[in-house]
Amino acid sequence: MNRDYLTCREMVELVTEYLEGVMPPRERVIFEAHLAVCPGCTAYFEQMKQTIRLLGKLPEDSIEPEARDTLLHAFRNWKRTTTGEELV
Amino acid sequence: MAESGQELAETGGTAQADEAQLIAALRAGDEAAFMALVERYHAALLRLALMYVPSRSVAEEVVQETWLAVLQGLARFEGRSSLKTWIFRILTNRAKTRGQREGRTIAFADLATAETSSGETSVDSDQFWPPDHPEWPNIWVSYSRSWGDMPEERLISRETNERIHAAIAALPPLQREVITLRDIEGWSSEEVCNILVITETNQRVLLHRARAKVRRELDQYLNMDRSDI
Numbered sequence A: 001m002n003r004d005y006l007t008c009r010e011m012v013e014l015v016t017e018y019l020e021g022v023m024p025p026r027e028r029v030i031f032e033a034h035l036a037v038c039p040g041c042t043a044y045f046e047q048m049k050q051t052i053r054l055l056g057k058l059p060e061d062s063i064e065p066e067a068r069d070t071l072l073h074a075f076r077n078w079k080r081t082t083t084g085e086e087l088v
Numbered sequence B: 001m002a003e004s005g006q007e008l009a010e011t012g013g014t015a016q017a018d019e020a021q022l023i024a025a026l027r028a029g030d031e032a033a034f035m036a037l038v039e040r041y042h043a044a045l046l047r048l049a050l051m052y053v054p055s056r057s058v059a060e061e062v063v064q065e066t067w068l069a070v071l072q073g074l075a076r077f078e079g080r081s082s083l084k085t086w087i088f089r090i091l092t093n094r095a096k097t098r099g100q101r102e103g104r105t106i107a108f109a110d111l112a113t114a115e116t117s118s119g120e121t122s123v124d125s126d127q128f129w130p131p132d133h134p135e136w137p138n139i140w141v142s143y144s145r146s147w148g149d150m151p152e153e154r155l156i157s158r159e160t161n162e163r164i165h166a167a168i169a170a171l172p173p174l175q176r177e178v179i180t181l182r183d184i185e186g187w188s189s190e191e192v193c194n195i196l197v198i199t200e201t202n203q204r205v206l207l208h209r210a211r212a213k214v215r216r217e218l219d220q221y222l223n224m225d226r227s228d229i
């Protein structure tokens, strides 16, 4: 990037790159300088961070009881076979 | 690389020590340890399998086989990757093979290209003044309203969660998978790139587009009844 500024239109596309910590140092400085003076981008940036926070609070999918029972069974079988072999 | 759990505990920090302990417990036939692993990863395995195979019943079979392969392979597991990466790699290998046999071939690299190359933008274009505007080129027409003043109960309410889930469900498949693994299940970008076999850059673009759409949906929902700006 040869320019020493970013437009708001560009800023919104760079939020994840910034948050992932993979932005080149010079661009990072420019990004932060824009953020410091632009209420529109600050609002957008805050909403993205809130979005990530709320996603992190969602419960993860969980296993269904039948699948759980099947696997418990499979595990017990496996254990019986392997320990059986060791004992013989 | 340290060989024993003891050494790992001293040199590698607690995460590695926990992992070594878990592997030892699994090898010793610890039922609780295995079932904890099943609880933690089963749903994610099933979701990933569904990306490769055509039906839920086939996906369930593949996950079932994966767990059996994990049990059978534990004795040979050398810890060159994390247990998690190892388990998910067994899954994707099996799911790929099975998907091909069922006549479904899916190249994530191609999907990634498709899902990252279209010209979609994080924010609707008309939210900014046009590039040739004399005073405010590419600057916001109006600002989004912050959610910072909203009560936390509203932000984490069941209704809000439903909105988030709906927004995620509407995403293209790879964007959906990446945001789920990264932001809901807390995987690192390295783990995601590894398992989905996509580049770091594609992963980041997919994640960004997915987050941008969830944000837009949330903003529409949360600010729907607040037109008083």
Ligand SMILES: [Zn+2]
Residues within 6 Å of the ligand: A007, A008, A011, A034, A038, A040, A041, A042, B140
């Ligand atoms: Zn701005």
